[in-house]
Amino acid sequence: MKLGHKLILAAVMLIMTACASIENTIPAKPQSTIPPSAGLQAQELASGECGIFLWSKSLPRTFVFFQKQGDANAKYYLQGTEIALETTQNTNNLADGEGLAIDYTSTEFQVYAIKGQFTDLIEGGRRISNATIKTKKPEAWEEIHPVSGVYVCR
Numbered sequence: 001m002k003l004g005h006k007l008i009l010a011a012v013m014l015i016m017t018a019c020a021s022i023e024n025t026i027p028a029k030p031q032s033t034i035p036p037s038a039g040l041q042a043q044e045l046a047s048g049e050c051g052i053f054l055w056s057k058s059l060p061r062t063f064v065f066f067q068k069q070g071d072a073n074a075k076y077y078l079q080g081t082e083i084a085l086e087t088t089q090n091t092n093n094l095a096d097g098e099g100l101a102i103d104y105t106s107t108e109f110q111v112y113a114i115k116g117q118f119t120d121l122i123e124g125g126r127r128i129s130n131a132t133i134k135t136k137k138p139e140a141w142e143e144i145h146p147v148s149g150v151y152v153c154r
Contacts, residue, residue, distance in 0.1 A: 039063040040077045045154040052094060054114075054131060054149035064147060065114065065133060067102070069094045074104060076112065076133065078145070085112055095126055095151045111136040118151065125152035 039062035045051050054065035067074040070092050074085040085104035094100065100116045116131025128149045135143040 038077070038080065040066055040075055040082060043068075043075075045152070047154055050094065050125070050151065050153035052100070052114075052128065052149065052151050054116075054128065054133070054147040057146040057148055064145070065149070067091065067094070067114075069153075076104075076106075078135070083110075083112075100128060100131070100151075116147070116149075122150060122152070124154065125150055 039055075042063075043051070043053065043066045045068070050069040052065065052067040052069075053063065056062045056064050062077065064077040065074065068091075072086050072088070072091065074087070076083045076085050083106050085106055087102050087104045089102050091102070095118060098118055100114060100118065102114045104112045104114070106112065113134045113136070114131070115134070116128040118126045119129045120127040128151060131147045131149065133145045133147055135145070137143060
């Protein structure tokens, strides 16, 4: 082989080796540091039904509350647990008025209060803003969870 051919062959081999080593040094795609949000499972409304859907305001946004209009039972997700709530208040016209204020008790007799303001009209309902879920604790303490969401009808 002539010297020119040897140099070309050596250059090609060097380039192929460099490409192979570059391919092996590409870093893996970084994993997300935000865990997948937990929360309540998706809830569905039948045609003609209405309900309240609330999400936590902190990141990651988690679906934490569901109340179907006309039903005394609601679902609340708190610290990794789904809590069954019940109210004695009339829930037949949840979106009447400017605000939302419903008190609940859990099966463990814990008291929860949902409060919020109905704001913008959206397709099929209204937006709920400035909302909180308060958990009443012993010795008159309250744990306050800021939430926001929607009241919608299907």
